Amino acid sequence: MTNICYPNKYDLLSVEQALLEIRKAIETVTEQELIDLPQALGRVLFDTVVSPIDIPPQRTAAMDGYAFAAGDVSAGQAAKLQVIGIAWAGRPFLVQQKPGQCVRIFTGAVVPEFADSVIAQEQIETDGDIVSLPIDWQPYKNIRAAGSDVKQHEELITAPKKLTARDLSLMAAAGIEKISVKRKLKIGFFSTGDELVPLGEPLAIGQIYDSNRYLLAGLISDPNHTVSDLGIVADDPLKLEQTFKNAAQQHDAIICTGGASVGDADFVKQTLEKCGQVNFWKLAIKPGKPLAFGKIGSCWFFGLPGNPVAVLVTYEKFVKPGLEKLAGVPSTQALRLRVHCDSPLKKSPGRQEYQRGILYQQAGGELAVRLAGQQDSHQLKVASQSNCFIVLDADSTGMDAGEMVTVEPFSAVL
Numbered sequence: 439m440t441n442i443c444y445p446n447k448y449d450l451l452s453v454e455q456a457l458l459e460i461r462k463a464i465e466t467v468t469e470q471e472l473i474d475l476p477q478a479l480g481r482v483l484f485d486t487v488v489s490p491i492d493i494p495p496q497r498t499a500a501m502d503g504y505a506f507a508a509g510d511v512s513a514g515q516a517a518k519l520q521v522i523g524i525a526w527a528g529r530p531f532l533v534q535q536k537p538g539q540c541v542r543i544f545t546g547a548v549v550p551e552f553a554d555s556v557i558a559q560e561q562i563e564t565d566g567d568i569v570s571l572p573i574d575w576q577p578y579k580n581i582r583a584a585g586s587d588v589k590q591h592e593e594l595i596t597a598p599k600k601l602t603a604r605d606l607s608l609m610a611a612a613g614i615e616k617i618s619v620k621r622k623l624k625i626g627f628f629s630t631g632d633e634l635v636p637l638g639e640p641l642a643i644g645q646i647y648d649s650n651r652y653l654l655a656g657l658i659s660d661p662n663h664t665v666s667d668l669g670i671v672a673d674d675p676l677k678l679e680q681t682f683k684n685a686a687q688q689h690d691a692i693i694c695t696g697g698a699s700v701g702d703a704d705f706v707k708q709t710l711e712k713c714g715q716v717n718f719w720k721l722a723i724k725p726g727k728p729l730a731f732g733k734i735g736s737c738w739f740f741g742l743p744g745n746p747v748a749v750l751v752t753y754e755k756f757v758k759p760g761l762e763k764l765a766g767v768p769s770t771q772a773l774r775l776r777v778h779c780d781s782p783l784k785k786s787p788g789r790q791e792y793q794r795g796i797l798y799q800q801a802g803g804e805l806a807v808r809l810a811g812q813q814d815s816h817q818l819k820v821a822s823q824s825n826c827f828i829v830l831d832a833d834s835t836g837m838d839a840g841e842m843v844t845v846e847p848f849s850a851v852l
């Protein structure tokens with residue numbers, strides 16, 4: 439056990455302290471791999487990418503119309519120009535022009551060297567191969583300069599970054615086929631509990647279906663993770679020890695649920711102590727108090743509480759940032775909003791609470807929140823209906839309806 443102190447008056451580690459400890463303890467993997475661009479969505483860029491070319495590579499038209507030299511026409515006068523050819527996207531027009539001539543051009547086509555202006559076809563009149571410009575024609579319009587998006591040798595994307603579809607398209611525009619990314623994390627997860635039954639089997643009295651593994655599988659799913667479902671492990675110290683040791687040898691991180699508390703069948707913390715180290719255990723958070731964080735050999739360990747909603751909260755608040763640090767994803771911060779709450783909120787002082795809420799838009803456009811339902815940590819239906827956490831500080835003693843509260847919408851990050 440490392441010597442983390444619990445300075446909180448409730449003898450529990452605060453959410454902030456626990457998060458700091460996780461971020462401090464976990465070091466990012468150093469290995470990289472070279473992958474094809476289409477496989478890179480959501481992966482963590484290892485090396486900063488520089489553009490080998492100008493984007494766009496040449497001057498191109500921004501409108502379907504006619505390309506001409508502004509010097510051929512006097513400002514403030516209507517003019518007639520002769521069309522001598524067509525510039526298509528992908529098929530440039532390379533013939534020399536004489537004064538008074540122009541080229542039919544389409545969006546994306548290279549603008550012929552002589553031209554410095556493109557006029558949209560809606561603005562002109564044609565008669566055979568003669569184009570009439572209006573009196574209010576404007577010079578130097580509708581041309582995109584070479585490199586007007588990105589210059590050759592300019593930094594495209596700075597590492598590390600979790601790559602988005604926008605990033606992939608940017609690199610594709612630069613012709614980049616392969617990129618180096620952080621290697622994937624190997625993550626194992628399992629449920630503990632004698633009462634648990636996998637799907638497909640009938641329930642005997644006292645048994646319940648193992649819902650946590652389905653929650654965890656969904657939460658862990660990420661392009662940077664290779665995930666193994668290690669099933670259900672009984673509340674048996676020997677079986678737990680065996681599972682912990684085997685799983686730790688094959689994974690960068692293991693996550694289990696249940697058996698983290700103080701009951702006579704709760705063996706997770708003591709098994710972790712036996713096989714490795716416990717960095718911290720009890721947290722000032724509700725739901726989610728008995729969370730064991732530590733290490734077995736080189737494998738990080740998160741022992742989450744058994745109650746399903748406690749799994750949801752502790753995954754989001756602690757496991758996700760921990761795995762992000764391990765994978766090298768720049769740390770994200772949940773978006774926090776201050777909104778009116780329609781419901782009264784009950785709370786005892788002591789733990790920071792993440793109540794399940796429904797954030798919605800009022801008729802006037804303002805955001806507001808209401809409780810999604812009862813707040814016991816076994817209530818999965820309420821969690822399923824919710825779309826945000828209502829965050830209440832450890833010292834809060836609850837709120838009346840109509841007061842301002844802090845909410846964290848699910849999946850919205852800064």
Ligand SMILES: Nc1nc2c(c(=O)[nH]1)N[C@H]1C(S)=C(S)[C@@H](COP(=O)(O)OP(=O)(O)OC[C@H]3O[C@@H](n4cnc5c(N)ncnc54)[C@H](O)[C@@H]3O)O[C@H]1N2
Pocket residue numbers: 629630631633634646647648649650651695696697698699700701704725726727728742743744745746748815816
């Ligand atoms: N005397 C105390 N009792 C409890 C405390 C405490 O501080 N003192 N803490 C409570 C809190 S808070 C929580 S949360 C739970 C967590 O306990 P465990 O991590 O030991 O979890 P279990 O006892 O194994 O299970 C709790 C609950 O969740 C159900 N469960 C477990 N695994 C699954 C699963 N895979 N799928 C669905 N449901 C699952 C289990 O059947 C229990 O009902 O401890 C409190 N007790």
Ligand code: MOO
Pocket residue numbers: 723724725726727728743745747748815
């Ligand atoms: O973590 Mo527990 O779910 O607070 O009851």
